[in-house]
Amino acid sequence: MIFEGLRVAITGAGRDTGRLLAADFAARGAHVYLSARDADAAATAAELINRDGPGRAEAFRCDLADPDAVRGFAAALAERTGHLDVLVNNAAAYAKGPDLEDVPDDVIVSMISGAATGTTLLIKHLLPLLRASARPDVVNLISGCGEIGHHRSTAHPAFYAAKHAQAGLAGILSHRLRPEGIRVISLYPPDFVQDGPRTAGALLTARSVADCVLFAVGQPRDCFIREFRFEQERSSPTPATA
Template identity: 35%
Template sequence: MLDLKSAVVVVTGAGRGLGAALAISLADLGCKLILCGRNAAALADVGAQILARTGNSAEQVVVDLANMDSVKAALAEIHVRQPQVDVLINNGAMWLEASEQPHSSSEVLGVIDAALSGTYLLTQGLLPALKASKRPDIVTIGSISGLPNAPLHSVSLPFYAAKHGQLALADGLRQVLKGTPVRSLCVHPPYLEDISPLDEQWQQVPERQKGQKGTNRDVVEAVVFALTRPRHISLSSIVIDTDDGGLFS
């Protein structure tokens, strides 16, 4: 099992939810975090929690993945702070529920641009810093909504398309990065209970039974497992199935 100690990890959408849980958990394992997100106060809060738990400070970079100027500025800031990045976790993505009313153009652009345009440009811009690492990984947090033939349920079409696109992004990266040390992994979570490593429920997750809801901890553990595999192995796709019989219906 590979050691994650001292790995430089960039996490998008790190101010809350799964991104914050990933950031705090990876900091607990000794990683140096670069927290990216739209909300500076939320990033500062997660940074303070990391400092209190580990004694290590986490860098914070404000970025709106749906705004390409913001992505460009964030890339410049990350390069100044860390010329080498070991792990990029593309977690930030805008949620949009299905609606009987037409979606506004800002909703559609927000969803597609955050998940695809901004995520792609951030990844492309960080590739030189990843290639400077001895253990580079790109982790894309997709969704079971992004799997082939997944049912729509309450998910809007733009979100469904964006998550299918993120799977294509992760797959395409694997082809482009063949022959380089960079691995591209995609994790597909089901509908999650939003818990934090700071919550008591976090400790009780291992006691859950088949059929119970998945949590942020289950995704964090899948990501850590994938990242710590020997370098010749890529767990290219991890589908987290909470007793849907593989049908996600």
């Protein structure tokens, strides 16, 4: 088990890609701290992981759009462990619509504050635990919407704004944290689906995204994979959410 004993925190892990990643890390021996806005979804995901083993999982409620919740999640982890080996920033609120008026103001605020401010605060408050690790990684599932010149998604403009903010944060942190041995690994997948054929003509799947994360985190410490960029032939009408 290549991740045996690792301490891994994953946001947005109550369902879909986040839950898949949590299960993947646990199946390889990691102890996973999973969070979600929905406490019941987080608890259910942890229960399934603990049933299957061999790694263990603990569930937490954390709404990244709420700074107090972010600080509370970080404090709870500090009470349970003296170090954190991997932080996966997966959670992100999502909305569709080509026009700014397609969603109400509170949805726009939640999308941008969660992905931008929430991710920034979470990394800030978990840095002491990451610095205490012998092999710290920060993984960001950003989205192709964070790439300059990307226009192929059906996502709302506020989602683009949120993901560009995450991309800017990841870029500067990769530069500034590398001297400490902290790897900042960012993925820019296009709109993808949770399940489907993993063939050349098909849409990217969550399974392939998760495999990229596991590959990067599993590399020796001399290997700093900064980014995963993906080709995209067409937009997905039903993109996966974090």
